[in-house]
């Protein structure tokens with residue numbers, strides 16, 4: 001009995017030591033990988049954001065932004081992007097069964113809830129688009145200017161298409177459905193050569209040593225870093241690069257008329273996803289509702305003092321955070337920084 005216990009003790013101690021060295025090892029790997037990623041991210045950023053503004057492959061299509069928000073359609077060829085534009089707006093964009101029917105950006109307007117939402121039909125992209133294949137570079141650059149990206153997918157094809165598109169957008173610095181990391185990062189011109197590092201939370205996915213080394217590798221020797229959420233090393237690099245775009249995204253699976261109900265059911269339950277059939281006009285109303293929601297649009301009514309609000313002519317704004325007056329429907333005076341809610345009535349006055 002006693003012997004067995006002893007053996008047990010020895011074995012578990014050995015395990016403990018093993019685990020210790022393994023986690024040390026993985027910390028070291030994480031550290032070196034972090035530095036390597038910082039270097040790579042810097043090279044990529046230089047490639048993608050040339051100092052000259054002379055245009056070229058890195059710039060998007062020359063279409064003016066208009067209306068209350070811009071939504072860009074991104075997808076492989078022939079998934080039905082132009083069919084969607086033609087069905088939801090007054091604009092006709094050529095559709096056909098062959099690939100690369102659309103060769104440039106075609107804007108249309110979705111009118112909904114008093115808002116004018118610009119929907120941008122774009123050429124299909126292929127794998128390697130961000131590296132300049134086809135019109136890809138131009139398409140993904142245009143995606144950067146959108147307030148919402150619709151990644152359009154063919155429901156009859158494998159889900160590999162979705163991953164490939166995400167890779168292309170990620171490569172040009174677009175972060176989908178992510179908030180900007182809660183990190184305060186300031187470069188300073190005075191105060192000597194020291195990087196101040198502070199956190200308000202425990203870091204479990206990166207550490208101070210990795211971050212300090214990355215700062216050094218960027219030749220940053222005089223800045224303030226305050227980390228307020230449990231970020232990864234990659235997210236810290238994003239903050240340093242500074243040109244990342246955090247854009248909401250809806251995955252739109254088209255051609256559900258050509259798959260089974262079971263398959264459709266499964267896809268429809270995934271996060272940030274809408275299933276449609278452009279051909280049969282199925283679920284397009286719901287898609288537009290979701291676009292409105294994801295854009296965070298609100299409509300507010302304006303009124304002159306002492307007059308009734310003009311309910312026929314709302315103004316559309318992007319939603320701020322926070323709640324409107326909890327005393328509604330009664331009027332309340334608020335500051336100009338007040339965040340409005342959907343269907344608020346607003347009148348502006350001077351003291």
Ligand SMILES: Nc1nc2c(ncn2[C@@H]2O[C@H](COP(=O)(O)OP(=O)(O)OP(=O)(O)O)[C@@H](O)[C@H]2O)c(=O)[nH]1
Nearest residue numbers: 077078079080081082083096100101102124278279
């Ligand atoms: N079965 C089915 N076919 C569809 C649907 N929507 C579009 N299509 C067909 O898909 C083909 C391609 O449609 P397009 O709208 O030209 O696709 P696109 O994504 O704009 O293609 P590119 O401009 O070439 O990138 C056409 O033959 C359409 O008729 C749908 O809901 N169901």
Ligand SMILES: [K+]
Nearest residue numbers: 078096098101
């Ligand atoms: K097509």
Ligand SMILES: [Mg+2]
Nearest residue numbers: 081082101102
């Ligand atoms: Mg098209």
